[in-house]
Amino acid sequence: MINKLVDKIKKQNAPIVVGLDPMMKYIPQQVCKAAFSEFGETLEGAAEAIWQYNKEIIDNIYDIVPAVKPQIAMYEQFGIEGIKAFKKTIDYCHEKDMVVIGDVKRGDIGSTSEAYAVAHLGRVAVGNSRISAFDEDFATVNPYLGSDGINPFIKVCEEEKKGIFILVKTSNPSSGEFQDQLIDGRPLYEKVGEKVAEWGAQCMGNDYSYVGAVVGATYPEMGKVLRRVMPKAYILVPGYGAQGGTGKDLVPFFNEDGLGAIVNSSRGIIAAYAKEEYARFGAEHFGEAARQAALDMIADINGAIGH
Amino acid sequence: MINKLVDKIKKQNAPIVVGLDPMMKYIPQQVCKAAFSEFGETLEGAAEAIWQYNKEIIDNIYDIVPAVKPQIAMYEQFGIEGIKAFKKTIDYCHEKDMVVIGDVKRGDIGSTSEAYAVAHLGRVAVGNSRISAFDEDFATVNPYLGSDGINPFIKVCEEEKKGIFILVKTSNPSSGEFQDQLIDGRPLYEKVGEKVAEWGAQCMGNDYSYVGAVVGATYPEMGKVLRRVMPKAYILVPGYGAQGGTGKDLVPFFNEDGLGAIVNSSRGIIAAYAKEEYARFGAEHFGEAARQAALDMIADINGAIGH
Numbered sequence: 001m002i003n004k005l006v007d008k009i010k011k012q013n014a015p016i017v018v019g020l021d022p023m024m025k026y027i028p029q030q031v032c033k034a035a036f037s038e039f040g041e042t043l044e045g046a047a048e049a050i051w052q053y054n055k056e057i058i059d060n061i062y063d064i065v066p067a068v069k070p071q072i073a074m075y076e077q078f079g080i081e082g083i084k085a086f087k088k089t090i091d092y093c094h095e096k097d098m099v100v101i102g103d104v105k106r107g108d109i110g111s112t113s114e115a116y117a118v119a120h121l122g123r124v125a126v127g128n129s130r131i132s133a134f135d136e137d138f139a140t141v142n143p144y145l146g147s148d149g150i151n152p153f154i155k156v157c158e159e160e161k162k163g164i165f166i167l168v169k170t171s172n173p174s175s176g177e178f179q180d181q182l183i184d185g186r187p188l189y190e191k192v193g194e195k196v197a198e199w200g201a202q203c204m205g206n207d208y209s210y211v212g213a214v215v216g217a218t219y220p221e222m223g224k225v226l227r228r229v230m231p232k233a234y235i236l237v238p239g240y241g242a243q244g245g246t247g248k249d250l251v252p253f254f255n256e257d258g259l260g261a262i263v264n265s266s267r268g269i270i271a272a273y274a275k276e277e278y279a280r281f282g283a284e285h286f287g288e289a290a291r292q293a294a295l296d297m298i299a300d301i302n303g304a305i306g307h
Numbered sequence: 308m309i310n311k312l313v314d315k316i317k318k319q320n321a322p323i324v325v326g327l328d329p330m331m332k333y334i335p336q337q338v339c340k341a342a343f344s345e346f347g348e349t350l351e352g353a354a355e356a357i358w359q360y361n362k363e364i365i366d367n368i369y370d371i372v373p374a375v376k377p378q379i380a381m382y383e384q385f386g387i388e389g390i391k392a393f394k395k396t397i398d399y400c401h402e403k404d405m406v407v408i409g410d411v412k413r414g415d416i417g418s419t420s421e422a423y424a425v426a427h428l429g430r431v432a433v434g435n436s437r438i439s440a441f442d443e444d445f446a447t448v449n450p451y452l453g454s455d456g457i458n459p460f461i462k463v464c465e466e467e468k469k470g471i472f473i474l475v476k477t478s479n480p481s482s483g484e485f486q487d488q489l490i491d492g493r494p495l496y497e498k499v500g501e502k503v504a505e506w507g508a509q510c511m512g513n514d515y516s517y518v519g520a521v522v523g524a525t526y527p528e529m530g531k532v533l534r535r536v537m538p539k540a541y542i543l544v545p546g547y548g549a550q551g552g553t554g555k556d557l558v559p560f561f562n563e564d565g566l567g568a569i570v571n572s573s574r575g576i577i578a579a580y581a582k583e584e585y586a587r588f589g590a591e592h593f594g595e596a597a598r599q600a601a602l603d604m605i606a607d608i609n610g611a612i613g614h
Contacts, residue, residue: 041434079440127348133386146481
């Protein structure tokens with residue numbers, strides 16, 4: 001799947017992923033109104049609004065953007081109905097041949113980590129059948145529990161040719177509280193980065209590993225170091241746009257081949273219609289606003305990395 | 308909810324929680340057979356088997372055990388049907404007045420962490436309504452992202468009088484890879500423990516905080532230190548039984564009042580019928596075997612802590 005991701009990034013010349021994090025406040029009123037009039041102000045109504053919103057955005061970007069990253073928390077808060085919308089979104093993206101990165105940040109140990117890996121990337125045994133549950137292409141994973149948490153994911157990645165992105169240095173202001181702590185003079189995130197390189201060597205695609213890393217756009221200096229520490233890891237870079245990262249901050253995350261990083265934007269794309277810059281589209285045409293914002297983001301990043 | 312948990316532990320004189328981690332291989336054949344004959348070897352069939360298995364165990368322990376800890380990964384692997392069984396289990400435990408600790412190990416930042424907190428402990432806004440999604444009483448949370456990940460949970464805990472257990476030192480063999488790394492001569496888990504104490508001071512119940520910690524039974528020496536570092540945090544202790552922890556290993560996790568810790572056992576209770584010790588019950592009576600194993604665990608721990 002890492003090979004497919006790299007191929008799509010090359011072909012579309014677009015090292016970006018759109019975060020499908022459909023908060024209710026981003027969803028245009030007409031979409032909510034239609035959903036609520038059919039299902040009421042219920043979890044089902046909210047899930048329908050999310051799904052219709054996502055579908056419109058996907059229809060407007062699938063031919064120019066290689067991947068989406070649905071954030072499961074935004075679906076999970078609507079319970080079972082929300083989870084159904086999450087699954088429907090994944091399936092629809094696959095129909096449109098997009099790569100799906102499940103931003104699930106799961107992490108546990110042993111058989112429990114294996115159950116998460118199976119849930120999101122693999123197939124579960126039921127009697128003599130083996131059945132996919134959510135079937136994303138990649139999942140994000142938390143490293144705090146060490147190898148016991150990661151190895152079960154790697155096993156499933158090998159079997160299914162799927163991938164993971166391990167949290168190394170997150171984009172938020174307080175990420176340093178633990179991640180930046182110095183161990184023998186070097187920060188914890190570097191130590192995690194070294195383990196990512198080690199884990200990744202076990203399952204390589206053509207040029208990059210099935211094991212990638214998450215490093216926030218808001219920390220370009222650290223991105224530079226981590227790029228060197230994990231040369232074969234694709235870096236998933238959140239924090240562009242709304243969180244403050246800009247095109248030029250992203251240069252250190254890429255390798256010289258112009259590859260090695262995929263930059264996420266969520267509300268900057270999916271709620272572009274609400275920004276002054278794209279107000280001309282109006283809330284009615286939020287899908288077209290998202291497309292324009294994606295095109296502008298691609299141009300910004302390709303301009304910065306000279307690609 | 309921490310007050311309710313402490314009250315129930317005192318009243319039942321049972322500082323234990325039963326992990327409802329229903330792996331298919333633990334579920335007696337007659338339960339699977341009945342479910343598969345109704346729904347086939349499908350996700351729905353698996354979910355039905357899980358639910359029937361859980362229900363029988365709950366019916367046999369609810370009057371002697373204060374709390375359950377369903378591990379969501381074991382449900383999530385069966386997709387939407389699995390998640391329905393998770394929710395059904397929570398609701399049934401509430402009917403039986405048990406405290407429910409959702410072992411979800413979620414952790415993200417800002418609005419995303421808030422969405423997880425809302426999903427599991429709070430109520431989500433849909434139009435003018437506010438609706439509960441999963442409605443556990445406690446959730447486990449991963450600290451790797453720092454305060455930005457924890458504060459949204461604390462906000463929801465304050466609003467809803469619910470609680471969290473933050474991973475500090477996990478029970479698995481490789482937990483030391485990152486958690487034991489020395490920072491200024493002291494391990495990372497101690498630093499996380501200090502933050503737990505700090506976060507917990509913001510939302511206190513009567514004697515203990517709404518913010519607790521997870522520390523594995525397999526590391527009693529570290530438990531001793533952490534008990535001192537976070538005197539007001541309830542400690543959720545996994546790793547008893549199957550993972551190797553015994554009654555006497557648990558003494559350091561308790562305060563002198565005989566409180567301050569709640570010890571988890573999962574397969575040691577729910578799959579007791581498969582152990583030689585409880586073979587006399589037979590697979591038909593797996594619920595009674597679970598009850599006996601819970602009684603024995605309570606006696607073992609109370610004996611060790613002299614309570």
